[in-house]
Amino acid sequence: MESLSPNIFVKDIRASIQFYQLLGFNLIASVPEEGDNFVWAMLMNGNVTFMLQTFESLGDALPEVNRTDGGSLLLYIKLKNIRDFFETVKDQITILHGLEKTFYGATEFSVKDINGYVLTFAEDE
Template sequence: MKSISPNIFVNDLEATITFYTKLGFMVTDEVTTPEGEKVFALMTNGSVTFMFQTFASIEGKHPMVSRADGGSLLLYISVNNIRKYYDHIKDHVTLLTGLEKTFYGATEFSLCDNNNYLLTFAEHD
């Protein structure tokens, strides 16, 4: 195996793109329907890649996918220079926790994205 790129289902793709742009991600690919509706965006920041897809685009295809935002998923993102990154985004998003040193030696902070998914950013010493 080489990598993992979660495909995260969302209700509002444009709002999701706006939110993740604040975190330093860029749209590197997207899919638009023949009717002109954007239904998928691939966003990257360094070597981290997320795929975002609308719930509407899979209607009737994958019934096991919950139609609600958020859920029991935590996206754990390893970063370098966490203090610099934290200072860069802290005034643009709502944080759940500030920078904290964990008992296992990581420095972390957490936030919820606009879809109610939990993101934890960490740097390990």
């Protein structure tokens, strides 16, 4: 295996891209390549890559994919300089849990994206 790139389903890709840009992600690919009616997009920040896709683009394929917002998926993202990153984003997004040291030694905080997904950012300080 070489990599893992989660594909999360959203209702509004443009709004989702704008949210993730607040977290420092860059749009690196989309379908279509131009315009505002994206059905798929790939974002990247450092070595972290994930995809956004609309529910509508699935059509009737993969009925196993739940068509509701958010879900039981939590994206766990490791980074460096977590305290500086937290200070940069804390007033722009919904913080679920502020900075705290865990029993396993990581410093973490959790946020909720505009689609209901939970992201936990962590650093082994």
